[in-house]
Amino acid sequence: MTVLFLFPKKRIDLDAFTTRSEVLKYTPIQKASFYSPDWFKKLPGPNELINKSKGVTPPLLSMKTCNGLTDYFSQGFIMPLWSDVNFQVNEEGVRYQFADCCSVCEFHSPKQYEGYIRNNTHQHVKMMPPWHLLCNLNVNFLFSKVDWYFDELKKIYIPSGVLNFKHNSFPAINMFLPKSTSIISLKYGQPLIHLIPLTDKRVKLNTHLVSQSEYDKIFYKTRPCAFHSSLQKRTKLHDAQI
Numbered sequence: 001m002t003v004l005f006l007f008p009k010k011r012i013d014l015d016a017f018t019t020r021s022e023v024l025k026y027t028p029i030q031k032a033s034f035y036s037p038d039w040f041k042k043l044p045g046p047n048e049l050i051n052k053s054k055g056v057t058p059p060l061l062s063m064k065t066c067n068g069l070t071d072y073f074s075q076g077f078i079m080p081l082w083s084d085v086n087f088q089v090n091e092e093g094v095r096y097q098f099a100d101c102c103s104v105c106e107f108h109s110p111k112q113y114e115g116y117i118r119n120n121t122h123q124h125v126k127m128m129p130p131w132h133l134l135c136n137l138n139v140n141f142l143f144s145k146v147d148w149y150f151d152e153l154k155k156i157y158i159p160s161g162v163l164n165f166k167h168n169s170f171p172a173i174n175m176f177l178p179k180s181t182s183i184i185s186l187k188y189g190q191p192l193i194h195l196i197p198l199t200d201k202r203v204k205l206n207t208h209l210v211s212q213s214e215y216d217k218i219f220y221k222t223r224p225c226a227f228h229s230s231l232q233k234r235t236k237l238h239d240a241q242i
Helices: 022-028 038-042 047-055 067-074 214-220 229-241
Strands: 013-017 077-080 085-090 093-098 122-125 133-134 138-143 161-166 172-177 183-186 191-197 205-209
Touching: 013 214, 022 205, 085 122, 085 172, 093 122, 133 214
Parallel strands: 013 205
Antiparallel strands: 013 133, 077 191, 085 093, 085 183, 122 172, 138 161, 138 191
16 A cells, blocks of 8 residues: 655745835835736726627727736735935936935946946946845745836836845845936835746745844845855755755
């Protein structure tokens, strides 16, 4: 007789930590479905279109009937912008101002992305969000710009990437801003980053308010340990211990 042992699958938890109570209360990371764009919500669904056509002619379907879009808007999580921010980029450099007076940006040398984008047309800016993310399992997440809002965000290029929050907790936002005399203004609360788990298993999001010391400990767990390939080296050592 064959005996089968059924072990419950471990749930995937994505934990998001911040020290700022106003960020957690008003602009938390949430399910992507919460941020479906208004223009998409207002489009008629398939039933409405069929009723309007009265069965005489095939209905003219809207984007709301596209499975690719409905699935995209419901997958993963959205990180909204936690403060108004203005950018001005010209030949002299970049100036920026956050309304919260505490958020900061960092910058990479053009030598670090040479050949990728022209330095005389764009300026690199790394926005530092008020979040650390940790996942209990080894799951990759697609990290990309929210791409269905035709506003000032369209002027900014945010390269997509794949992040693993089991070994790297800080979701820094690398951006390339066009050099221009005009000011680019991003608004508080607008959807900014889309995080899509690359798994068919359910991922539960948990948000936490923590002290600064607790927040720092999370960073210490995943901070760089080598001058290059830090993530790969840490992952290899971790897997060898399992």
